[in-house]
Amino acid sequence: MxxxxxxxxxxxxxxxxxxxxxxxxxxxxxxxxxxxxxxxxxxxxxxxxxxxxxxxxxxxxxxxxxxxxxxxxxxxxxxxxxxxxxxxxxxxxxxxxxxxxxxxxxxxxxxxxxxxxxxxxxxxxxxxxxxxxxxxxxxxxxxxxxxxxxxxxxxxxxxxxxxxxxxxxxxxxxxxxxxxxxxxxxxxxxxxxxxxxxxxxxxxxxxxxxxxxxxxxxxxxxxxxxxxxxxxxxxxxxxxxxxxxxxxxxxxxxxxxxxxxxxxxxxxxxxxxxxxxxxxxxxxxxxxxxxxxxxxDEPVTVSDIPKAKELPPIQGRVTFDDVTFAYEPGHNILENLTMDVKAGESIALVGPTGAGKTTVVNLISRFYNVSSGNILIDGHDISEMKLKSLRSQMGIMLQDSFIFSGTILDNIRYGKLDATEEEIIAAAKTVCADEFIREFENGYKTEVNERGSKLSQGQRQLISFARTLLANPRILILDEATSSIDAQTERLLQKGLNELLKGRTSFIIAHRLSTVKNCDRIMYVSDKGIAESGSHDELMAQRGRYYKLHSAQKMEA
CATH class of the missing domain: 1.20.1560.10 (ABC transporter type 1, transmembrane domain)
Incomplete structure (x- = not known):
């Protein structure tokens, strides 16, 4: 100048x-x-x-x-x-x-x-x-x-x-x-x-x-x-x-x-x-x-604090210690939530719409800061850990399956850029996506538009599933992951998921209770916290909220 x-x-x-x-x-x-x-x-x-x-x-x-x-x-x-x-x-x-x-x-x-x-x-x-x-x-x-x-x-x-x-x-x-x-x-x-x-x-x-x-x-x-x-x-x-x-x-x-x-x-x-x-x-x-x-000038409210630490390789134990959270001040979604999830345990979160199920898993990923209390992974307070080191060890399948413009291969590789083609195909096979992908003229090299307009909702969800699983996470979060998949494909997918969930801590949000019966623990989220917790058989024996919800779905079926 x-x-x-x-x-x-x-x-x-x-x-x-x-x-x-x-x-x-x-x-x-x-x-x-x-x-x-x-x-x-x-x-x-x-x-x-x-x-x-x-x-x-x-x-x-x-x-x-x-x-x-x-x-x-x-x-x-x-x-x-x-x-x-x-x-x-x-x-x-x-x-x-x-x-x-x-x-x-x-x-x-x-x-x-x-x-x-x-x-x-x-x-x-x-x-x-x-x-x-x-x-x-x-x-x-x-x-x-x-x-x-x-x-x-x-x-x-x-x-x-x-x-x-x-x-x-x-x-x-x-x-x-x-x-x-x-x-x-x-x-x-x-x-x-x-x-x-x-x-x-x-x-x-x-x-x-x-x-x-x-x-x-x-x-x-x-x-x-x-x-x-x-x-x-x-x-x-x-x-x-x-x-x-x-x-x-x-x-x-x-x-x-x-x-x-x-x-x-x-x-x-x-x-x-x-x-x-x-x-x-x-x-x-x-x-x-x-x-x-x-x-x-918009503040980055969720960021690494000064002198944030690298989260070491985790086993997957997740602890909520008296956690309260509100999207807007004065309107708490969760209040004084305390729970301890062991490494490798599979947790199902069920309950009415708007009760806070998705909020719980979003807090584990630290997409929002808690209003009070602490969330710990393997004893490490996640608010003191670097975000990249936290989220890189988590696999998150959100309810909205977003597909980026590009090839199917690139979409599955999105979360692990150094993945080989063999690893990508293996992940796709695990979630039963390989078969329909190969039916396309260009297979994995097929170009898809933004939001995957050329794909059905179920196909988009399976590709997103493969993308999540490819990262080989220690903590897996599935938010209504099978909601757009037909019953036959869901049964096939469940076989692959059962293998994948072994040794990993998993949080599964589902409205269809038939998909979470085999989880180690089922938590009924309501009234700004965990209203009931236990295995399927234990909760059915209590004849409480979970029992009523399960009975209502069985009658509808």
């Missing part, structure tokens, strides 16, 4: 010598009829133009590269920060509003950061240079040119606050429109099932109309500044001719001086016009930058 600044200063200085050459040629060379000097001055003027253009071009290339480097770093920092933010952040915000900050808003500030900062400095410097040249030629006419500045300053002060608020409104309307568009595309199947196309179109039209109105209002305010500058420049230039020709004599203001000053007047107001445009861009960029830095 310093190099670009120096080149711009040289370019501006050389360019500003042109009116002086014109003045000398008109007042001295032409009246003397010295053709050789006229050719020489013409060649010099051509040289100033060429050198000025060359320097400006080099500066422009440098600043484009510098600006894009800045944008690259902002976008990288933003994406890196989003990767570290906890689940809570994404629970509270539409994906579209997050996406627009990473892509649209960063792109919108690109030009300002590429050229705006240095151009602002250069235009200020240009004004000083031009003022110096003007006063060197004629002081009285210079004051005529400067007389328009107070008017311009008044216009800027009047519009400043209105412009900033207008661009903030545009930013909000754009964010709303983008969020609704993203949501509509994600839910297009539901929209078509319920024939909501017309209604959704009317909502989109309303949001789009609101955005257009705010944009047009903002553009109206923006164009008021160049409109004011153009008119002031015209008035000032006219005033130079009136004052120079009518109020000043030819001895004080020759025709060459008037031509030079009119040229400097045009040049003087051009940087002011450029500054007003840069100012508009800054006002726009500030509205977007506020949103970008608002995201960057």
């Amino acid at each position: 310093i190099i670009a600044f120096i080149l711009s200063a040289l370019s501006a200085g050389i360019a500003l010598s042109a009116p002086l050459i014109i003045q000398h040629v008109v007042d001295v060379t032409i009246p003397a009829k010295d053709n050789m000097k006229l050719i020489g001055w013409s060649a010099l003027m051509l040289a100033t133009i060429v050198i000025s253009v060359i320097l400006a071009t080099i500066r422009s290339r440098i600043m484009t590269r510098v600006g894009q480097d800045i944008i690259f770093e902002i976008r990288t920092d933003l994406f890196k920060h989003l990767q570290q933010l906890p689940f809570q952040y994404y629970d509270d915000r539409p994906q579209g509003k997050i996406l627009i900050r990473v892509v649209n808003y960063v792109n919108s500030v690109s030009d300002v950061l590429s050229n705006g900062i240095i151009n602002f400095i250069l235009e200020i410097m240009n004004l000083l240079f031009i003022a110096a040249f003007m006063f060197a030629v004629n002081a009285k006419l210079s004051f005529v040119i400067l007389a328009g500045l107070p008017v311009f300053a008044a216009v800027m002060l009047l519009l400043k606050t209105k412009q900033r608020r207008a661009w903030q409104a545009v930013s909000n309307k754009s964010s709303n429109l983008n969020a609704y568009t993203q949501e509509s595309i994600s839910g297009i199947r539901v929209t078509q099932i319920f024939t909501r196309e017309k209604h959704n179109e009317s909502i989109f039209t309303r949001l789009s109309t609101n955005y257009r109105k705010e944009w047009m209002r903002t553009m109206y305010l923006n164009f008021l500044i160049p409109f004011s500058v153009d008119n002031l420049a015209t008035i000032v230039t006219t005033s130079i001719y009136l004052v120079g020709l009518l109020m000043m004599g030819p001895e004080e203001a020759t025709f060459g001086v008037i031509l030079a000053m009119s040229s400097y007047a045009a040049r003087f107001w051009q940087p002011i016009l450029n500054l007003s445009n840069i100012y508009n861009s800054f006002i726009n960029a500030v509205a977007y930058l506020e949103r970008i830095f608002e995201t960057l």
Whole structure:
């Protein structure tokens, strides 16, 4: 940027010598009829133009590269920060509003950061240079040119606050429109099932109309500044001719001086016009930058504490010690939960929807911080361990089976990048995914779209299962892992799972109680804690909540 600044200063200085050459040629060379000097001055003027253009071009290339480097770093920092933010952040915000900050808003500030900062400095410097040249030629006419500045300053002060608020409104309307568009595309199947196309179109039209109105209002305010500058420049230039020709004599203001000053007047107001445009861009960029830095300033609440330790290879004992947790302060999901799970034990979590089953396994993985109490693995407090060392020893199969765009092979390898193809195929065979994968024309090299739109829900779940099992975890968490698999495939899968669960601590969330009967312990989650705990036979003998739930499912079957 310093190099670009120096080149711009040289370019501006050389360019500003042109009116002086014109003045000398008109007042001295032409009246003397010295053709050789006229050719020489013409060649010099051509040289100033060429050198000025060359320097400006080099500066422009440098600043484009510098600006894009800045944008690259902002976008990288933003994406890196989003990767570290906890689940809570994404629970509270539409994906579209997050996406627009990473892509649209960063792109919108690109030009300002590429050229705006240095151009602002250069235009200020240009004004000083031009003022110096003007006063060197004629002081009285210079004051005529400067007389328009107070008017311009008044216009800027009047519009400043209105412009900033207008661009903030545009930013909000754009964010709303983008969020609704993203949501509509994600839910297009539901929209078509319920024939909501017309209604959704009317909502989109309303949001789009609101955005257009705010944009047009903002553009109206923006164009008021160049409109004011153009008119002031015209008035000032006219005033130079009136004052120079009518109020000043030819001895004080020759025709060459008037031509030079009119040229400097045009040049003087051009940087002011450029500054007003840069100012508009800054006002726009500030509205977007506020949103970008608002995201960057979002605290990473789940992170490694200072001097966090590496979690050593674990056996899999999990202890909850008087744990209380709330997503929102004052609304506890779990209260004073205490339990001890031995290494290698299989635990089933059952109970009504919303009781906190998924919350329990999310806390083991430390996707959220507990409100009070401690969670220990092999006696190590997980809040004091490095997240990577914790989660790398866990296999987590969430209820929502997410498939990334790419090949099936890459999706299974996602959690273990150094896995061989043989290991991937072995994992797929264990979960009964190998057979249907080989039926595709390209087998494991088959390309799938984002969210696995080419696959059935059951196939997506089996691929996600293989991805989880490939990591060879010591603690395995299955959250409704078999909910989208047919009964025949589930029976085949269960054989592989029984082998896989041996020697591993496992937490299995399931609404179909038939799938968890063989677990070492079944815990009925309710009333912000563990209401009942025991084997299937023990709980059935108690004839409590688990018994009633099991009996109800048996009657429905």
